[in-house]
Amino acid sequence: xxxxxxxxxxxxxxLRRRYxxxxxxxxxxxxxxxxxxxxxxxxxxxxxxxxxxxxxxxKHPEWVTPDSPTQRVGAPPASEFxxxxxxxxxxxxxxxxxxxxxxxxxxxxxxxxxxxxxxxxTVEPKIDGLTVVLHYRDGVxxxxxxxxxxxxxxxxxxxxxxxxxxxxxxxxxxxGPKPPPxxxxxxxxxMTRADFEALNEQLRAxxxxxxxxxxxxxxxxxxxxDPSVTAQRPLRLLTYQIVVYEGPDxxxxxxxxxxxxxxxxxxxxxxxxxxxxxxxxxxxRKWLQRRPTWPYDLDGVVIKINDLELQRxxxxxxxxxxxxxxxxxxxxxxxxxxRDIKVNVGRTGVLTPYAVLDPVEIGGVIVRKATLHNFDxxxxxxxxxxxxxxxxxxxxxxxxxVGPVIAARTGEERIYEPPTHCPVCGAPVEKVEGEVALxxxxxxxxxxxxxxxxxxASREAMDIEGLxxxxxxxxxxxxLVNDVADLYYLKPEDLIPLEGFxxxxxxxxxxxxxxxxxxxxxxxxxxxxxxxxGAVTARLLAERYPDLDALRHATAEELSSIEGIGxxxxxxxxxxxxxxxxxxxxxxxxxxxxxxxxxRPSPSAEDQPLAxxxxxxxxxxxxxTREEAKAYIQRHGGRVTNSVSRKTDFLIVGANPGSKLRKxxxxxxxxxxxxxxxxxxxxxxxxxxxxxQRRRTQG
DNA sequence: GATCCTCGAGTTCG
DNA sequence: CTCGAGGATC
Numbered sequence: 212x213x214x215x216x217x218x219x220x221x222x223x224x225x226l227r228r229r230y231x232x233x234x235x236x237x238x239x240x241x242x243x244x245x246x247x248x249x250x251x252x253x254x255x256x257x258x259x260x261x262x263x264x265x266x267x268x269x270k271h272p273e274w275v276t277p278d279s280p281t282q283r284v285g286a287p288p289a290s291e292f293x294x295x296x297x298x299x300x301x302x303x304x305x306x307x308x309x310x311x312x313x314x315x316x317x318x319x320x321x322x323x324x325x326x327x328x329x330x331x332x333t334v335e336p337k338i339d340g341l342t343v344v345l346h347y348r349d350g351v352x353x354x355x356x357x358x359x360x361x362x363x364x365x366x367x368x369x370x371x372x373x374x375x376x377x378x379x380x381x382x383x384x385x386x387g388p389k390p391p392p393x394x395x396x397x398x399x400x401x402m403t404r405a406d407f408e409a410l411n412e413q414l415r416a417x418x419x420x421x422x423x424x425x426x427x428x429x430x431x432x433x434x435x436x437d438p439s440v441t442a443q444r445p446l447r448l449l450t451y452q453i454v455v456y457e458g459p460d461x462x463x464x465x466x467x468x469x470x471x472x473x474x475x476x477x478x479x480x481x482x483x484x485x486x487x488x489x490x491x492x493x494x495x496r497k498w499l500q501r502r503p504t505w506p507y508d509l510d511g512v513v514i515k516i517n518d519l520e521l522q523r524x525x526x527x528x529x530x531x532x533x534x535x536x537x538x539x540x541x542x543x544x545x546x547x548x549x550r551d552i553k554v555n556v557g558r559t560g561v562l563t564p565y566a567v568l569d570p571v572e573i574g575g576v577i578v579r580k581a582t583l584h585n586f587d588x589x590x591x592x593x594x595x596x597x598x599x600x601x602x603x604x605x606x607x608x609x610x611x612x613v614g615p616v617i618a619a620r621t622g623e624e625r626i627y628e629p630p631t632h633c634p635v636c637g638a639p640v641e642k643v644e645g646e647v648a649l650x651x652x653x654x655x656x657x658x659x660x661x662x663x664x665x666x667x668a669s670r671e672a673m674d675i676e677g678l679x680x681x682x683x684x685x686x687x688x689x690x691l692v693n694d695v696a697d698l699y700y701l702k703p704e705d706l707i708p709l710e711g712f713x714x715x716x717x718x719x720x721x722x723x724x725x726x727x728x729x730x731x732x733x734x735x736x737x738x739x740x741x742x743x744x745g746a747v748t749a750r751l752l753a754e755r756y757p758d759l760d761a762l763r764h765a766t767a768e769e770l771s772s773i774e775g776i777g778x779x780x781x782x783x784x785x786x787x788x789x790x791x792x793x794x795x796x797x798x799x800x801x802x803x804x805x806x807x808x809x810x811r812p813s814p815s816a817e818d819q820p821l822a823x824x825x826x827x828x829x830x831x832x833x834x835x836t837r838e839e840a841k842a843y844i845q846r847h848g849g850r851v852t853n854s855v856s857r858k859t860d861f862l863i864v865g866a867n868p869g870s871k872l873r874k875x876x877x878x879x880x881x882x883x884x885x886x887x888x889x890x891x892x893x894x895x896x897x898x899x900x901x902x903x904q905r906r907r908t909q910g
Numbered sequence: 911g912a913t914c915c916t917c918g919a920g921t922t923c924g
Numbered sequence: 925c926t927c928g929a930g931g932a933t934c
Contacts, residue, residue, distance in 0.1 A: 555920090555921095557919075557920070558919085558920095559919080561919085563920070563921090576922085576923055577923085578923085579923095581922085582922085609920095609922050609923090610922065611921095744918085745917060745918045747916080747917060748917075774931095774932085775916085775932090776930095776931085777932085778931095779929090779930060780917095852915095852916070853916080854916070854917095856914080856915055856916080857914090
């Protein structure tokens with residue numbers, strides 16, 4: 212059995228002793244791994260211990276008890292869940308949505324019992340999962356239930372057993388206190404966003420229906436009739452309340468209760484202890500700030516009267532406990548009505564549908580539009596005009612439509628048909644074989660043209676100040692420009708008839724356009740908007756070809772010999788230059804004096820301080836913008852890319868770093884700050900030292 | 911042929 | 925920021 216050779220002692224008593232020891236050890240290592248995230252043995256050693264335990268249990272099945280680590284999966288599928296009456300009501304919470312509501316709560320309580328003005332508070336994150344109630348007799352997990360209606364829940368013991376961070380026997384830590392004979396703990400079962408995404412990925416791959424959000428996924432997983440299915444689901448647990456404590460030395464405050472649960476080896480929510488409500492409000496804002504990057508969904512914080520006796524005295528209104536309150540975050544997911552589906556035309560002619568919504572507030576901003584990605588997406592999700600739809604905006608993420616609320620259908624909804632003609636120019640629409648996107652085939656489509664001009668003028672390209680989307684659309688609508696070269700022939704008097712343009716603004720724009728004539732070649736190439744050619748590829752081309760004429764005559768074979776350019780991109784480039792329309796465009800640019808020639812890279816590039824090094828930037832740097840930092844690194848011979856990989860040499864970290872920091876840490880990519888970057892450039896000795904250190908740690 | 915890496919393109923609100 | 929696809933590498 213298994214990849215391990217197991218030697219068991221012959222002596223019966225010795226074997227029994229070893230068996231108990233193994234159970235204890237494995238529970239402890241589970242706790243280190245799943246609760247503390249700090250394992251002290253390797254997975255291999257862990258598997259070995261498990262194998263040894265199984266070997267003993269095979270020999271002595273009569274020794275096996277439900278708290279054995281092997282029993283996390285094992286119970287047969289149930290046909291339905293048994294009902295369980297909770298030993299005490301599992302109360303819900305009243306909500307407040309702002310500081311004023313919170314103050315009002317305390318004032319109400321103060322009238323009932325002035326003692327609340329003397330007490331302190333705990334502030335705990337409110338996890339968006341589902342409540343579970345866990346029963347322990349003499350330290351052994353015997354029963355787990357869902358909340359149900361607060362009086363009666365469902366017995367999901369077998370499923371909860373499969374949750375790795377749930378202690379099957381307490382104390383889990385060797386130095387933990389002895390638990391009372393009977394203990395009931397309240398907690399939250401939940402799923403992290405990353406685990407949820409991975410699970411949905413699996414479900415989709417198997418052709419099963421994915422879950423709408425992590426909470427539904429957690430609930431669906433816990434209510435599986437077959438525990439072996441639950442065992443495959445990445446459920447987690449955090450506890451935050453003692454419901455019943457029968458025994459001596461009962462904790463008297465919420466804070467002590469949390470510390471006690473922690474000592475027993477439960478995963479416990481991270482709480483703050485606050486002397487007053489001002490502190491609680493600060494804690495609320497701390498969690499609000501953490502929320503976007505927190506690994507799992509939070510819907511607010513729970514503020515509790517710390518003194519448990521006082522909490523008990525305050526009692527409940529209906530099903531809401533008086534002595535605690537939920538201070539809710541602005542919702543991240545709401546339902547609204549989808550009024551219409553409209554279509555955008557991109558610079559490359561791609562048609563992208565978006566939803567026009569009844570405006571709703573999500574996460575503190577009003578959302579009116581949401582992208583629908585592509586036409587397949589609308590069909591797959593069966594989104595219809597007039598549907599109630601769930602809109603989600605998590606963190607700083609762009610809002611998107613999760614799906615329709617089928618139950619709210621009235622029959623009035625209309626099925627959406629993808630356009631057969633471009634909504635802007637009316638030209639027929641084309642679907643490229645093997646691609647999802649629909650394209651407008653008209654190269655002269657005004658929407659494509661104005662997006663093209665916008666791109667040409669953008670900061671990364673020709674950097675023309677005052678020429679954004681709106682002005683680009685105006686110029687196209689007034690037929691003042693038919694391609695980007697026409698910009699350079701504009702005179703102030705052409706602009707004055709346009710809405711919003713007077714003498715001064717017209718002059719300024721013309722000046723800004725003229726000033727862009729001497730931008731380097733790579734920016735011009737990028738600005739042309741050749742399919743497949745972004746900033747990086749444009750730079751490669753500008754290094755290889757001295758001007759647009761040379762590039763124009765390049766063959767596909769020649770282009771694809773450049774490192775970083777393959778046959779596909781090479782063909783895109785050749786095709787672009789082959790078009791009559793683009794040849795005329797080039798001629799006009801040349802006549803207007805927009806004809807940069809590549810500045811040959813200095814031959815000493817090899818000796819530059821950052822030669823051969825790749826950097827990634829995350830967060831806000833103290834004295835440089837991201838663009839400046841990028842230019843600074845490139846000026847000194849280094850490369851800057853967007854995503855962290857093993858090939859990244861250094862991650863430059865500023866304030867409020869994003870997910871790249873975590874990626875760098877898992878990959879072992881060294882992180883430095885702006886100051887260190889400057890020293891690397893300015894102080895060769897320091898640089899050598901740093902690089903030598905990096906080589907050593909890479910092993 | 912498979913896998914990893916990098917680049918391009920599109921996206922929302924204030 | 926994220927996804928998809930092109931390109932490089934083994």
